[in-house]
Amino acid sequence: MTGDWRYRLARNRGTLLAFGIFLAMFTIYVLNHPAGFTANVVQTATNKGVLLAFVAMAQALVVITAGIDLSVGMIFILTNCLASWIVVGTPLQTALGVAGVLAAGLACGALNGAIVIYGRLQPIVATIATGAIYFGIALWLRPYPGGSVNEGLADALTGKLFGIVPASLAVLAGAVLIVWAPFSRSVLGRAAYAAGSAEPAGYMSGIPIRPAKFMAYALGGLLASIGGLFLTFFTYTGEAAFASGNAYTLFSIAAVVLGGVSLYGGTGSGVGAIFGALAFRTIGDLLFVFDLDPLWQPLFQGVVLLVAVSLGAFGLLRVRSRLEWFR
Template identity: 60%
Template sequence: MTVGARDKNWRYRLAAERGALAAAVIFTIMFTVYGAAQPTGLSSDVVNTAANKGALLALVAMAQTVPVLTGGLDLSVGMIFMLTNCLASVIVTGSPAMTILGIAGVLAAGLACGLANGLIVVYGRLQPLIATLATSAIYFGIALALRPQPGGDVNGDFADLMTRSTYGVPSSVVLIVGAVVLIWMPYRNSTLGRAAYAVGSSEQAAYMSGVPIARAKLCAYTLAGLFAAVGGLLLTCLTYSGEARAALGGDYTLNSIAALVIGGTSLFGGSGGVVGSVFGAFVMRTVGDLLVVFNINPVLQPLFVGVVLLFAVSLGSLRLLRVRNKLDLYR
């Protein structure tokens, strides 16, 4: 590869990740201000607490991002997150062997929920918005059957492993990095991952090019269920219980959409990625932390989140207004 070709490749990559880089810069500034306002500074406990709170939304935002890349939307990710939380509070207990089986069961449940969404969207030919709105009600019913009242338990050693810091590095951050490296990156570079971007950019062009549209969408929704299930596991480890609460699932679903927009993923599909969504989620969580340290009424948090979200959407819209072809976004 020539030097010019390498430079062009790097320019393309930087352009493709522009939204993620912007979200990372915003988060860094906000978190630095938050740390400076803390009486104890950015101590290990402060960082760990912030990381644990942000990781929950980050995982749900990652779940939302994959279907959005195909031009869809998954309104059930919050309910899958809540369902797996309730399921984990039932089966991730007991001996180490039983705990491992329980973890596998929770992840399998998330995959099954995502697969069901994908089958309905692809072969049922329903709009993703309608299909996932219906399945979210089903998943909430199952969660409520598992946990009519908040309660349950989780293996203490596993919970400690998932929520502590080691040498100042929160386990939740390691979990996010692991999900990106072990799940997202192989998927992003696979045939189905590239197909998801192609479908989101132009489904008609993708079809004419022989892109496996059905498999790409099916894989995207299934992967969304897996990410949401990992988040449900983490929530169980943080709370040592499960709770079927409609408001909880709804809040995480809506906030996941906001996080991916802040992270630079287009709601029209075809551009973006989970890395930006992770930083977008941490931006949203840091807004709430800043309100606390500056003694601002937490009731005003939606106002500040809305301002940040509107700013992020406006920046993206200004660029889209000048684009006739989505490929221009990467020139």
């Protein structure tokens, strides 16, 4: 029992650290917010955080396989623009539009996976190229900001459940239960971790490495598309914003690292990436509460991120072999 407890603690150390950082930052935020700890304050913070959380969870799936997806922000932008066209009309038309947006994200992720795995291109090169393609399509769909969305659905998913719980947080939890949890516990999920920790050994052991990596990229695209949907729900519009797409890509990598997912692959979790994203977003909220000059924001974010990553890396200083990560 003691060994099992220690194993679980070591396995989830990064997630627990990310949760602790987020909890500390959010506590400071609400204690110093003019409105205090209220349902509206929590809802506002959650609605901003879930956008990055979906993109970070998408990035985490790929990083666990020792890859990286530099197109994830552009999938986010593309699906936002697409949603502003097709998530409108009657309930049936809206449902079909939502399904179309999710299918588009899944297809983008699957294309990334196919190029990286079967085309044998480096992930960083392949996803830069596909990201440019996705942004080009987004720009074709929305050369100027515009469009609309089913306001009833948007208000329902960005409001509060029972007047307390942010609906967007419930959807995020649903994504964890429906997408992340089944995948991480499946054969393909375990193979994805194996791909990140020791891919050649996985091949020799008969583990389905290629299908696992392909599924990780595909599900990453799906999760990014959910983020794109929520961006449309929050703004009621679509915009092919290149700077925003790049920012979400970079922030997703930062959130993944902050959430305890190793860039070497093979360790970490999507839940940790979520807490990393929420913690990263809370940094901006702290700047607002303390009325700091926005010019200091990049410096402040960088310092906090560096300290957090350094704390998480202390355990690696004692590692003599990569096999010790999984004991």
